[in-house]
Structure formats: C-alpha cells, structure tokens
Amino acid sequence: MPALDTSVDAAIDAFRDGQPVLVHDFADREGEVDLVYPATAVTPADVARMRTDAGGLICVALSHEAAAAFDLPFLVEELDHPAADGGDLGYDSRSSFSLPVNHRDTYTGITDDDRARTITELGHAAADPDGTDFAAEFRAPGHVHVLRAAPSLAHRTGHTELGVALAAAADREPAAVVCEMLDAETGGARSVADARAYADRHDLAFVEGAALVDELA
Structure with missing residues (x-):
C-alpha cells in the first residue's frame, strides 16, 4: 500500500492531537482555505482565533449519520420564503447549512x-447520537451554524465533507469546526500563499482538498 501524501499524514496527526489544520478546497470550487478543528478540542481561545485570525463563519460540520440521527434538516428545505430559492450557487448544487x-x-x-461550549457539546453529541436528545441539549436559532455532510467524499467535496473525512481518518468524533480564512485588507478570501505563510508562522499543518480526496475518498 503506498504511503499517505505527507501533507495528509501531517494533517491527520495534527487532528488526532486536537490541533487545527488549514484546508484549501479546490481552485475551481470555492477556492478558499478554512481553519478546521476537531469539535471537542475547541476552547474559547480557539473561537477567538477563528474570529480574529480567520474571520469567516464559524460552523460545525456533522457527519451524515450523526445529522440523520438528530433528524437535522437542510435549512433551505425548512424555509417557507421566496429567498430560500437560492438558485445556482456557482460552486455547488446545494448548501450544507x-x-x-x-x-x-x-x-x-x-x-x-458560549460558542466553545456549543461546539464541544455538538462534538460529544455526534460521538454518541443514540445517547443524545438533541432538542433537550440544543436550541434553535442560535449562534453556531450546523452543517450536514454528504454521506462521503464521493458525493460532495466541500469543506464540510473534508473536515468530517479528516476527523474519521484521525479517529476523532464525527464533527469538525470549519471557518473561512479572510483577508482583512481586501475583504476577500485569503490567498493560498498567505494561508500557507500563516500555517508556517504558527506551525500548523496545511493540506489541499485534492490530496484529502485522493487519500481518503
């Protein structure tokens, strides 16, 4: 069996140790780099890092199986409003929200x-869906966006699925926190080069989504 791509191996090891990983999806998809954490490892300081260093939306991606056990819908299916007809997203056929x-x-x-508490409890719940009364533990609407992953990377390759696949490979709970890295000067997505430089400065693993798909799909 061939050895794992070294960047994938490093990302899995970091995730197993509860450390964040930078994941670039694909240049022809969103073209964004997300800061990704195992959900149960997130502390208040990590939430502060995501909102200050990353700047995107802080979301928790749950595996398809965990979301199904909690009877969590896709949000667009629950909204009875014309705005829920999002049309073509450009980068995908649907949203994971x-x-x-x-x-x-x-x-x-x-x-x-508060957000760290919600995030870690979502991670614990995902690890034991049969033992969790979701409505007794969580209320909606709230401030942590839950994402429902597709069944596998063969079905969809967004950061939602990449984070969940990384968690599975690292033998972590099936829940990952994802937050887009933005550029404070331009207001756009942080470039891959800048994200790699951030990873180097902070001694964090950086991995391409294509490498994760190649090794983990």
Whole structure:
C-alpha cells in the first residue's frame, strides 16, 4: 500500500492531537482555505482565533449519520420564503447549512465561552447520537451554524465533507469546526500563499482538498 501524501499524514496527526489544520478546497470550487478543528478540542481561545485570525463563519460540520440521527434538516428545505430559492450557487448544487444552534446551558450564545461550549457539546453529541436528545441539549436559532455532510467524499467535496473525512481518518468524533480564512485588507478570501505563510508562522499543518480526496475518498 503506498504511503499517505505527507501533507495528509501531517494533517491527520495534527487532528488526532486536537490541533487545527488549514484546508484549501479546490481552485475551481470555492477556492478558499478554512481553519478546521476537531469539535471537542475547541476552547474559547480557539473561537477567538477563528474570529480574529480567520474571520469567516464559524460552523460545525456533522457527519451524515450523526445529522440523520438528530433528524437535522437542510435549512433551505425548512424555509417557507421566496429567498430560500437560492438558485445556482456557482460552486455547488446545494448548501450544507442545517440549523444554527446554541447549547441550552449558554446565555446569549455569541461569546467565545458560549460558542466553545456549543461546539464541544455538538462534538460529544455526534460521538454518541443514540445517547443524545438533541432538542433537550440544543436550541434553535442560535449562534453556531450546523452543517450536514454528504454521506462521503464521493458525493460532495466541500469543506464540510473534508473536515468530517479528516476527523474519521484521525479517529476523532464525527464533527469538525470549519471557518473561512479572510483577508482583512481586501475583504476577500485569503490567498493560498498567505494561508500557507500563516500555517508556517504558527506551525500548523496545511493540506489541499485534492490530496484529502485522493487519500481518503
């Protein structure tokens, strides 16, 4: 059996250790780099890092199986409003968004402490879906956006699925936090070169989505 791509191997090892990984999806898809964490490893300081260093939307990707066990819908299917007809996204056929939630033990839900609590509890819930009463643990609407992954990378290759696949390869709970890395000066997505430089400065693993698909699909 051939050895794993070294960047994939490093990403899996980092994720197994509870460390964040930078994942670039594909130049012809979103063309974005996300900061990705195993959900149960996230602390309030990590939430602060995502909102200051990354700047995108902080979301929790759940595996298809966990989301199905919780009966979580795709949000677009629940919205009875003309705006829910999103049309062609350009980079994909659909959005992965499900319900935005807060853990019921949080207050406003938006603070670093509150979001870290919601994120880690989502990770624990995903690891034990049969033992979790989702509605008893979480309320909607909230401040952490839940994403529902496709069944596998063969079905879809967004950051949602890449994060869940990385978690599976690292023997982590089937839940990953994803947050887009933005450029504070241009307002656009941070370039791959800048994201790689950030990874180098902070000693973080960087991996291409194509490499994850090649090794893990």
